Amino acid sequence: MKNLAFFTLIGIFAFTSCKNENKKTEDPLVIDENVSQEEIREEIKTLNVALESKSGSNTVGQAIFTEENGKVRLEAKISGLTPGTHAVHIHEKADCSAADATSAGGHWNPTFASHGKWGDAAGYHKGDIGNFEADSDGNGKITMETDEWCIGCGDDTKDITGKSLIIHTGKDDFKTQPTGDAGGRISCGGIIQ
Numbered sequence: 001m002k003n004l005a006f007f008t009l010i011g012i013f014a015f016t017s018c019k020n021e022n023k024k025t026e027d028p029l030v031i032d033e034n035v036s037q038e039e040i041r042e043e044i045k046t047l048n049v050a051l052e053s054k055s056g057s058n059t060v061g062q063a064i065f066t067e068e069n070g071k072v073r074l075e076a077k078i079s080g081l082t083p084g085t086h087a088v089h090i091h092e093k094a095d096c097s098a099a100d101a102t103s104a105g106g107h108w109n110p111t112f113a114s115h116g117k118w119g120d121a122a123g124y125h126k127g128d129i130g131n132f133e134a135d136s137d138g139n140g141k142i143t144m145e146t147d148e149w150c151i152g153c154g155d156d157t158k159d160i161t162g163k164s165l166i167i168h169t170g171k172d173d174f175k176t177q178p179t180g181d182a183g184g185r186i187s188c189g190g191i192i193q
Contacts, residue, residue, distance in 0.1 A: 087182035090127030094190030
């Protein structure tokens with residue numbers, strides 16, 4: 001009788017073990033260890049840009065570029081401005097070394113379009129962000145989102161890295177070629193990864 005009980009216990013244990021092994025292979029949630037997190041969820045890229053004063057101004061600020069789900073968002077806060085309208089553009093080089101920021105080159109225009117207002121059917125530079133307002137205390141904000149830029153993607157017509165963000169003393173008229181008659185460069189920050 002002891003032998004029968006012993007063999008019955010061994011049989012139950014063997015059956016249970018086989019059943020558990022089958023559960024492991026039939027589990028619908030199988031994680032492939034070769035799949036990276038970037039493939040599961042697109043990476044969020046962020047660049048912080050310090051805007052330094054140029055051309056004898058006191059204009060400084062901070063800009064943040066964030067790329068997520070194929071769109072780049074720009075959020076910037078600027079201080080030390082004269083109250084009123086100011087232009088903001090992306091320029092072709094991340095070089096703010098010149099006292100007047102001319103080392104940053106012209107507007108970033110990888111598609112060789114005419115200068116204009118962002119989104120205009122007649123054309124615009126990829127760097128033609130537009131105008132923003134400075135309040136009576138000389139503070140201003142810029143917010144923009146587009147799928148026409150990327151951060152570090154290597155596409156020469158979209159990649160903003162290696163460029164600079166420039167704040168101008170005046171407003172962009174969206175007509176004068178190739179600069180919009182926006183005036184001097186009063187703040188500059190290199191967009192560097």
